[in-house]
Amino acid sequence: MSTEIAVRTSGLGKSYGDFTAVGSVDLDIAAGSVFAMLGPNGAGKTTTVRMLATLLRPDRGTAEVFGYDIVSEATAVRSMIGLTGQYASVDETLTAAENLRLFGRLLGLSRREAAGRCDELLEQFELSSVARRSVSAFSGGMRRRLDLAATLITVPPLIFLDEPTTGLDPHTRERMWGIVRGLVERGATVLLTTQYLDEADALADRIAVIDRGNLIAEGTPLELKSSIGDQVLRLDIPDTADLRRAEALIQDLTGEIPDGSSTGTLTVALSEVALGADIVAACREAGIALRGFxxxxxxxxxxxxxLTGHTHTADRADVA
Known part of the structure; x- marks a missing residue:
């Protein structure tokens, strides 16, 4: 990872009337890294990306991309970024191959270069078999893959991937993760927004946790996990009545309300491992049946x- 800073923001924010979409965001994103902005829908992730990509003018604060101001030097910023938004930007009246060749030509590739890059990306995103099919006949997942491929016709220094795997099946999601890693190996910096916890954990060098327009934490995945304690105890309790009794017991012992009562598995952060043994022993003494721990x-x-006082949920609609 480079010591160069690809993105630097200070007090960056955006409001719409009385509604604050993004409060005040301070970030330093190292070049050659994957930086994830993690949060549920409506947290402010997309608004932040749109400001950094010069599509929205911030109301306050400053931001630079490789040293160029996103407002006063927007043209220079645009020359160094690629953006995949949440909604497909491809032309439905064209075929997949025609779309990619068109993007290639618009980005300055020769006819031969555009055709070659088109073939590479169709194979990479498993779209070769439908290359000559009109995009209007594509499923949502196929359109999403084509949209991602169009973003990668060239590999700019900074790539914004806004919810890149929403609507993709698990196989294609994992394939996309491999592509993101490959981009970084080629020297690109990737700013990824996601509502999927596993995605941020698998890909990101650093993660910014965003909730309700505010950046509430930032660090490596390990640093964030360690911030709430080195260990957690998980109790699998099949009986609902026992589950409620265990919740009360744990609250008495620790002063904390355990998470996960709706799933049948209670989790509680441990200040020390010995506390976990005390909780298990107390449950057994109380006659609470544990299926496992x-x-x-x-x-x-x-x-x-x-960090937020509520669980993180992501709506997923996987399609082919």
Whole structure:
């Protein structure tokens, strides 16, 4: 990872009347890294990306992309970025191949270069078999893959991927993760917005947690997990009545309300591992039937709960 700063923001914010879409965001994103902005729908992630990509003018604060101001030097910024938004930008009246060749020509590639890059991307995104099919006949997932391919006709220094895997099936999501890693290996910086905890954990060098327009935490995945304790206890309790009794017992012992009562698995952060043994022993003494228990490292959902007071949920509609 480079020591160069690809993106730097200070007090960046955007409001619409009385509604604050983004409060005040301070970020330093290292060149050659994957930086994830993690948060639920409506958290302010897309608004932040649109400001950095010069599509929205910020109301306050400043931001630079490779040293260029996003407002006063917007043309220079645009020459160094690629953006995949949440909605497809391809032309439905053209075929997949025609779309990619058109994007290539618009981005300055020769006819031969555009055709070659088109073939590479169609194969990479598993669209070769439908290359000559009109995009109007594509499923949502196929359109999403084509839209991502169009973003990568060239590989600019900074790539914004706004919810890139929404609507993709698990196989294609994992393939997209590999493509993101490949972009960084080629020297690109990737700013990824996502509502998927596993995606941020798998890809990001650093993560900014965004909630209700505010940046509430930032660090490596390990730093964020460690911020709420080194270990968590998970108790699998099949009986609903026992689950409620266990909740009350844990609250008495720790002063904390455990998470996950709706799933049948309670989780509680441990200040020390010995506390986990005390909780398990207390449950057994109270006659609470445990199907299983484990002590392990917190996950990002528990981080989000600790930081915001509510669990992180992501609506997923996987399509082919």
């Amino acid at each position: 484990a002590v392990d490292r917190p996950d990002l959902n528990e981080v989000f709960l600790a």
